[in-house]
Amino acid sequence: MEFKEIAAGCYYFNSAVNIGYIVNEDESKGMLIDAGLESSAAKKAVQHLVKKNLPITHLFITHAHADHFGGAQYIQRNFNVHTIAPSLEEAIMRNSILEPIYLFNGNSPLSEMRNKFLEAPSIRVDEICTEGIWDKTFPLEFLALPGHSHNQFGVSYKGILYAADAFLGSDVLEKHKIPFIVNATENQETLLKLKNMNIEGMVPGHGKFTKKYHEVIQENIDVHEKIATQVHSIIAESGDSGISLENLIAKIITQYNIQPANIGMYTLFRTAVSAYFIQLIEEGKAMYKIWGGKPIIFLGQ
Numbered sequence: 001m002e003f004k005e006i007a008a009g010c011y012y013f014n015s016a017v018n019i020g021y022i023v024n025e026d027e028s029k030g031m032l033i034d035a036g037l038e039s040s041a042a043k044k045a046v047q048h049l050v051k052k053n054l055p056i057t058h059l060f061i062t063h064a065h066a067d068h069f070g071g072a073q074y075i076q077r078n079f080n081v082h083t084i085a086p087s088l089e090e091a092i093m094r095n096s097i098l099e100p101i102y103l104f105n106g107n108s109p110l111s112e113m114r115n116k117f118l119e120a121p122s123i124r125v126d127e128i129c130t131e132g133i134w135d136k137t138f139p140l141e142f143l144a145l146p147g148h149s150h151n152q153f154g155v156s157y158k159g160i161l162y163a164a165d166a167f168l169g170s171d172v173l174e175k176h177k178i179p180f181i182v183n184a185t186e187n188q189e190t191l192l193k194l195k196n197m198n199i200e201g202m203v204p205g206h207g208k209f210t211k212k213y214h215e216v217i218q219e220n221i222d223v224h225e226k227i228a229t230q231v232h233s234i235i236a237e238s239g240d241s242g243i244s245l246e247n248l249i250a251k252i253i254t255q256y257n258i259q260p261a262n263i264g265m266y267t268l269f270r271t272a273v274s275a276y277f278i279q280l281i282e283e284g285k286a287m288y289k290i291w292g293g294k295p296i297i298f299l300g301q
C-alpha cells in the first residue's frame with residue numbers, strides 16, 4: 001500500500017481498493033475517502049497518517065460496497081471521526097446485511113455469501129451528503145455519480161476528483177471484464193459527466209490516479225457499449241422464441257470466459273448483465289413475457 005501525494009492536500013493509498021485522503025489548508029481537518037476492504041487495510045492507512053502527524057477527523061464513504069467500507073468500523077472505533085455518506089447507501093452501511101440480501105434477490109443470503117467481500121461490518125453514519133460545496137472551511141465538493149451503485153458519490157478537492165467506482169483504471173479494466181453496474185443508463189450518464197469535466201486528475205476506486213482521465217473514461221465507455229451491443233445481439237438472435245434472462249446472463253458470462261467461483265460472484269455478474277437488459281426494456285427496445293413460468297425476453301417492436 002503506497003501513500004502518494006497527487007496535489008497539495010490531496011493524497012491516496014494505492015492498493016487493490018484505493019483509500020483517498022485530503023487535508024485542509026491549516027492541517028486541522030483531514031478526511032479519509034473510503035476505508036478499504038477490512039480493518040487491516042484501514043489500520044495501515046491510519047497508522048501512516050498518524051506517523052506523519054496528519055489529522056483524521058472525517059470519513060467519507062462513497063458507496064455501500066463492502067470493499068469500500070470494510071475498514072470503516074475499525075476507523076470509527078479508534079478515531080473520533082465525523083462520518084459522511086450518500087443517502088440510500090448510508091442505510092446499507094448501517095445495515096450491511098442488505099448488500100448480500102439485494103444481491104440474492106431479496107432472500108436471506110446463503111451463509112457463504114455473508115463474507116467480507118459482500119458484507120462489511122455495519123457502521124454509524126453522522127451526516128448524509130448532498131451535491132455541492134460542503135463546508136467553507138474545508139471547501140470540497142460532493143458529486144452524485146450513480147450507475148455503479150444506486151447513489152454513489154464522489155468528492156472533488158483542489159482540482160482532484162475521487163471518483164469512487166464510477167470508472168475503473170486502465171490497469172484493472174481488462175481484469176474486471178464485466179464491470180459491476182446496477183443501472184446502465186445512469187452509468188453512461190455518469191461516465192459522460194466525468195469525461196466532460198475539466199480538472200487536474202481523477203482517482204478511481206480501483207486503479208491508479210490519472211491525469212489522462214478523458215482517455216481512461218472513454219475506454220470504460222467502450223467496454224460498456226460493447227457489452228450492451230452483445231446483450232442486444234443475443235436477444236435479437238433469439239428471434240420469436242426469445243431467451244430467458246438466465247440463459248442471456250449465461251451466454252454473456254461464457255462469451256467473456258468468466259467462471260464465477262461461487263454464487264456470490266455469480267450474483268455480481270447477474271446484476272451487471274441484467275442492467276443492460278433493463279435498459280433495453282425501459283427504452284422500449286426489448287420486452288418480456290412470462291412463459292413456462294419464467295421471464296422470456298424479446299426485442300421490442
Ligand SMILES: [Zn+2]
Nearest residue numbers: 063065148165
Ligand atoms: Zn463498488
